[in-house]
Amino acid sequence: MSDLDLIIQRLELHGHRITASRKRVLKALLDAPAHFTVDDVLRQANDVGRATVFRTMKLLQDLNVVCRVMMENGSLHYRLSTSGHHHHLVCRSCGQVADFANCDVSSLIDQLARSTDYQIEGHWLEVYGRCASCRASEPVVAG
Amino acid sequence: MSDLDLIIQRLELHGHRITASRKRVLKALLDAPAHFTVDDVLRQANDVGRATVFRTMKLLQDLNVVCRVMMENGSLHYRLSTSGHHHHLVCRSCGQVADFANCDVSSLIDQLARSTDYQIEGHWLEVYGRCASCRASEPVVAG
DNA sequence: GGTTAACTGATACTTAGTCTCATGTCGGAC
DNA sequence: GTCCGACATGAGACTAAGTATCAGTTAACC
Ligand SMILES: [Zn+2]
Ligand SMILES: [Zn+2]
Ligand SMILES: [Zn+2]
Ligand SMILES: [Zn+2]
Numbered sequence: 127m128s129d130l131d132l133i134i135q136r137l138e139l140h141g142h143r144i145t146a147s148r149k150r151v152l153k154a155l156l157d158a159p160a161h162f163t164v165d166d167v168l169r170q171a172n173d174v175g176r177a178t179v180f181r182t183m184k185l186l187q188d189l190n191v192v193c194r195v196m197m198e199n200g201s202l203h204y205r206l207s208t209s210g211h212h213h214h215l216v217c218r219s220c221g222q223v224a225d226f227a228n229c230d231v232s233s234l235i236d237q238l239a240r241s242t243d244y245q246i247e248g249h250w251l252e253v254y255g256r257c258a259s260c261r262a263s264e265p266v267v268a269g
Numbered sequence: 270m271s272d273l274d275l276i277i278q279r280l281e282l283h284g285h286r287i288t289a290s291r292k293r294v295l296k297a298l299l300d301a302p303a304h305f306t307v308d309d310v311l312r313q314a315n316d317v318g319r320a321t322v323f324r325t326m327k328l329l330q331d332l333n334v335v336c337r338v339m340m341e342n343g344s345l346h347y348r349l350s351t352s353g354h355h356h357h358l359v360c361r362s363c364g365q366v367a368d369f370a371n372c373d374v375s376s377l378i379d380q381l382a383r384s385t386d387y388q389i390e391g392h393w394l395e396v397y398g399r400c401a402s403c404r405a406s407e408p409v410v411a412g
Numbered sequence: 413g414g415t416t417a418a419c420t421g422a423t424a425c426t427t428a429g430t431c432t433c434a435t436g437t438c439g440g441a442c
Numbered sequence: 443g444t445c446c447g448a449c450a451t452g453a454g455a456c457t458a459a460g461t462a463t464c465a466g467t468t469a470a471c472c
Contacts, residue, residue: 143438145450164428175452180429196393202428215387224385231394234373238396242367244358246398250339251374253381255389286418286469307459318421323460345459413472420467427460436451442444 129156129206133191140189147174151182161195161205161223195223196252215253219260272299272349276334283332290317294325304338304348304366338366339395356394362403369396 127135133152134144142148154170155162168179183204186192193207195214205214205223212227231249239246270278276295277287285291297313298305311322326347329335336350338357348357348366355370374392382389 143449145438147451177430177453178451181450198391215381215385215389217387218390224387226381226385228384230377230380231374234377235396237373238358238369239398241371242358242369243401244360244367244396244398245404246358246396247361248341248397249394250397251392251394253378253387253389254391254393255382255387258386261388288419288469290420320422320461321420324419415472416468416470418467418469420465422465423463425460425462428458430457431455432453434452436449438449439446441446 133186136189136191137185142185147171147178148182150174151179155186155192155204155206161203161221163201163203167204196250197221198254213251213253215255217257217260218254219256219264222257222260224257276329279332279334280328285328290314290321291325293317294322298329298335298347298349304346304364306344306346310347339393340364341397356396358396358398360400360403361397362399362407365400365403367400 130149130152134149137144137148150171151167151174154167158166158170164179164183167183168174168176171179174182183192187194187204190207190210192204193212193214195203195205195216197203197216198218203223209225209227212225215224215226217223231251235246235249238244273292273295277292280287280291293314294310294317297310301309301313307322307326310326311317311319314322317325326335330337330347333350333353335347336355336357338346338348338359340346340359341361346366352368352370355368358367358369360366374394378389378392381387
């Protein structure tokens, strides 16, 4: 069963219709590089209306088909997502994104809950750095 | 020395001019509630040009006079900031924001650096929950 | 007081996303 | 297979958030 079929199955499972536009958006996503903007999708699936692309992206986000990556400059990128709760580690040089799901924010959260008396219900964490291959090819010069 | 004077001092220290527009923006910030949007400032300092307000907010951000709080709905709020690196704990009910600077993301970061071989250089963390008083006044009903 | 680089603000533009509503179509019922 | 209604679409106007341009103003330094 292809990735496309799996996503379609998930849509059906939640009572959403499988329309030609949605298929075109899905095709665009699956053909796209590891992360991309809504605008990339708009260009790729250029016969699908603007509003529909945005609506579809939101739908896919709600179904955990895609997740959003906040780039350091504030722009939102999207990325196919298989797992549940996770975070992103974004390379400042090449833009490569790594997921990490073994997020041990929980101890931080527990400690925070105790010290602030808030009941903590969610969090958003993005981490920025430089990946191994970028470090190798463009070493940062001291001074 | 007033808060206003302290901020002015910081601007001067970095070679920025003290203009009437900047003072009007600063006054708006200092009169504003604990967090606010650029639009709030625009309305409050309504005789200052739009571009100038945005430029001033960016300047103040660079000088660590204000910090940005990402609300759960994606909108950006601002907040006077005294400390350096810190994070926000936002109440979903009343919107109250608490800072926390004793952020022990560092152990998470170290672990992450080891497992991914990224050199980690920055992070962005926002935490959402419900504050003590909101929990007391609007308890979440089970079921 | 004069000089000048920094600053301002009007305005046009861009980017990201939402709203409306008339029209189209998916998919279940028959 | 075709009928039908709720769901979905798309054109386009609109909003929100921010940037770019540029002629005119002004703070700070002498
Ligand atoms: Zn890289
Ligand atoms: Zn997490
Ligand atoms: Zn609260
Ligand atoms: Zn931190």
